[in-house]
Amino acid sequence: MKKYKYTLSKNDIPIYHLRNETSYLSHIIFWFNIGSRYEQKNYYGMIHLIEHLLLSCHYSNENQLRDILNEKGIEYKLSTSYEYFYLLLSCKEEDVEEIIKIVFSVLSNPNIDNISFVNEKKTVMLEKKSRTFIDQKNIQDIITENIWDEDLSHSILGTELTLSKIKLNQILDVIKYLNNSKNFSILYSGKKYIDDFSEIIDKNYEVTSEGEELHINSMIRDTIEPSAFKETDVMLKTKENSDKSASSFVSICYEFDNGLSKDEKIYLSLFSIMMTMNDTGLLYEEFRLKEQSVYFIVCLPIHFKYESILQVQFITEQSDLESLILHINEKVNMDSKEVDIMSKYLEKSKKFLQHKIYKILENDKDFLLFLGNERVSGRHQISLDEMFQILDSINIKDMQAFINENLNHARMKRIILS
Numbered sequence: 188m189k190k191y192k193y194t195l196s197k198n199d200i201p202i203y204h205l206r207n208e209t210s211y212l213s214h215i216i217f218w219f220n221i222g223s224r225y226e227q228k229n230y231y232g233m234i235h236l237i238e239h240l241l242l243s244c245h246y247s248n249e250n251q252l253r254d255i256l257n258e259k260g261i262e263y264k265l266s267t268s269y270e271y272f273y274l275l276l277s278c279k280e281e282d283v284e285e286i287i288k289i290v291f292s293v294l295s296n297p298n299i300d301n302i303s304f305v306n307e308k309k310t311v312m313l314e315k316k317s318r319t320f321i322d323q324k325n326i327q328d329i330i331t332e333n334i335w336d337e338d339l340s341h342s343i344l345g346t347e348l349t350l351s352k353i354k355l356n357q358i359l360d361v362i363k364y365l366n367n368s369k370n371f372s373i374l375y376s377g378k379k380y381i382d383d384f385s386e387i388i389d390k391n392y393e394v395t396s397e398g399e400e401l402h403i404n405s406m407i408r409d410t411i412e413p414s415a416f417k418e419t420d421v422m423l424k425t426k427e428n429s430d431k432s433a434s435s436f437v438s439i440c441y442e443f444d445n446g447l448s449k450d451e452k453i454y455l456s457l458f459s460i461m462m463t464m465n466d467t468g469l470l471y472e473e474f475r476l477k478e479q480s481v482y483f484i485v486c487l488p489i490h491f492k493y494e495s496i497l498q499v500q501f502i503t504e505q506s507d508l509e510s511l512i513l514h515i516n517e518k519v520n521m522d523s524k525e526v527d528i529m530s531k532y533l534e535k536s537k538k539f540l541q542h543k544i545y546k547i548l549e550n551d552k553d554f555l556l557f558l559g560n561e562r563v564s565g566r567h568q569i570s571l572d573e574m575f576q577i578l579d580s581i582n583i584k585d586m587q588a589f590i591n592e593n594l595n596h597a598r599m600k601r602i603i604l605s
Contacts, residue, residue, distance in 0.1 A: 189548050189571070191558065192381050197389045199368045203558055204384060205376040207551055213283050213377030214552045215276045217290060218559045219365050220372070221407060222270040223345075224338040224414075230406045232345015233353055233361065235267040236311055240358060241274060243303035244293040251303070252293055261286065267343055270492050270563050277552060280378050288391040294366035295393035297359045304355045312347055330438045330498070330602050333421040339414040339491070357406060363395040364403045374559055376551035413493035416442045420601040434482065435505050436604040439515060441497040441597035452495060453577050454589040455488045459497065460536040461529055461586075462486040462519070468536075469529050470499065470518060474511070480504045481511065492563060497597070505605060512601060520595050523587065530583040537578050544571065 191205045223234050242253035242265070256263050262277040278286055332340055365371060375384055447455060462470040463486040474481040484501040499519065503511050518525065547557045548571070 189551075189554055191554075194381055194385055196368075196385045196392075198392050198394070200388055200392065201372040202381070202385055202388060203372065203374040203555070204381040205374075205551060205554065206378070206380065207376055208378050210377060210551060211279070212277050213280050213379075214375065214555055215278070215283065215287065215377075216374040216555050216559060217274040217276075217294075218372045218374055218562075219272050220270075220370055220563075221365065222268050222272055223341070223343040224269040224411055225408050226338075226341075226345075227404075227406055227408060229349060230345075230353060230357075231341045231349040232311065232343070233349075233358070233406060234272055235343050235345065236307065236350065236353065237358060237362060237365075238265045238267045238272050239307045239311060240299055240304065241265065241293070241362070243299050243307060244362075245298040245300070246289050246293055248298060252289065255289060256286075259286075268563075269339060269343065271559070273556075273559065275552070275556070283377065283379065283384075284387050284391070287387055291366075291391050291393050294362060295395050297362040299355060299359065301355060304358070308350055308353075311344060312350060314344060326436060326604065329423065329604065330440070333423075333602055334416060334440050334496070334600060335414045336417050337414045338411060339494075340417070360403060361407055364407065366393075366395045368392075372559075372562070374555040376555055411492070413446070414491075416440070416598055416600050420603070422603045422605070434502050435508055436502050437500065437508065437512065438602040439499045439512060439519075440600045440602065441499075441519065441594065442600070443495055443593055443597050446493055447490075447495040447593065450577055451589065451593065452488070452490055453574060454581070454586070455495060455497060455593075457536055457540055457578070457581065458586065458589070458594075459486040459488045460539050461532040462499070464532070464536055464539055468532060469525075470515065473518060474501070474515070480507045497594070508603065516599060521590060526583060526587045526590065529586070533581075533583055533586065537581065541575065541578060544574065 189205060191203055194202050194204065196202055221234060223231070226233050242251065242256075242263075244252050246252060246255060250258075256276070259278065259282060261282065264275040266273055266275075274290070276286055276290075328342055328344075332342055334340075373388060377384075379387070460468070462468050463484055464471070468486070470484055470486060475484055480503050482502045484499070487498040487500065489496050489498060497519070499515055501511070501515070521529065547553045
């Protein structure tokens with residue numbers, strides 16, 4: 188079992204450290220605790236744009252960060268979500284300190300030329316248009332934007348209108364703001380001991396000048412509030428088709444009243460696997476393997492900082508739509524008889540979830556990303572040992588209690604794409 192350590196550097200930078208003395212590569216993640224839901228209304232898309240522009244920052248007024256990383260053969264990945272974005276770097280151990288120095292320099296004194304700024308804006312706008320041709324991403328965008336009120340209801344990519352109004356000097360100011368130690372953490376795996384790594388961080392960290400807070404808050408909020416479901420269901424036509432045998436994509440979304448505790452989030456993950464696990468599970472066997480016009484069905488737990496939801500997604504013919512939605516809802520809000528039927532899936536679902544976690548543990552980089560996500564979801568205080576203990580202890584009565592206390596009181600919303 189991987190054991191990570193946590194420390195706070197002298198500059199108050201949270202560090203999550205995983206030592207691996209046999210690894211050839213070290214992994215460093217700059218994990219920024221601000222995602223797209225922190226954006227003010229007129230600045231939607233700003234964080235994702237910053238993700239694109241970080242690699243275009245010039246180091247010491249010379250090469251761009253992208254060119255430096257490529258020249259050194261350093262693998263990099265950037266990703267933006269509603270609640271965070273990160274820069275992941277995989278390099279040889281001897282390059283760790285130099286790369287940390289370069290990244291901190293870029294964050295504290297960002298320098299982006301106007302040509303790169305304009306080009307990356309165009310790239311992001313094209314990315315938004317291209318999602319029309321990537322069904323899975325496009326569908327999930329539509330679902331998320333139509334489920335929520337408030338700050339979860341806008342696209343991570345922003346709109347052409349909001350992107351067009353964002354200025355280069357505003358991007359530079361927000362990058363400096365992100366460099367404040369309260370706004371990011373560092374996750375590391377490699378051969379260095381935690382004290383040595385923490386010393387490298389403090390040695391190379393450059394504090395950004397203060398006094399920008401009020402100006403920044405007009406673009407980026409420093410706190411967020413829980414979001415709620417929109418009140419009405421959504422039916423969207425993606426193409427003109429009056430044929431009742433045509434298919435529809437449906438997402439039945441369940442919102443929980445008071446969010447979920449750290450333990451309950453594990454229960455929800457287990458419940459979703461019991462419903463649809465590979466080619467088995469209660470919903471899969473009930474609707475996919477029997478004579479039902481369901482071509483695809485999956486159960487997805489989705490966790491945000493304050494909110495947890497369950498999505499049941501499936502594709503069916505329009506003629507069977509309403510009856511299937513009612514039937515699936517009955518299965519999700521199951522009575523004691525259904526829980527007894529579901530008991531046959533419990534043990535293999537627990538093993539399936541454990542295997543998923545073990546697979547993450549096989550790779551240091553995947554583990555660091557897993558740890559970062561757990562922190563965002565409020566589960567960073569649960570160790571992996573505890574997670575396995577919770578899973579081992581769950582019995583069918585525990586699952587029934589979870590269903591009665593949470594799913595039976597969840598609000599349902601339907602998103603139908605025809």
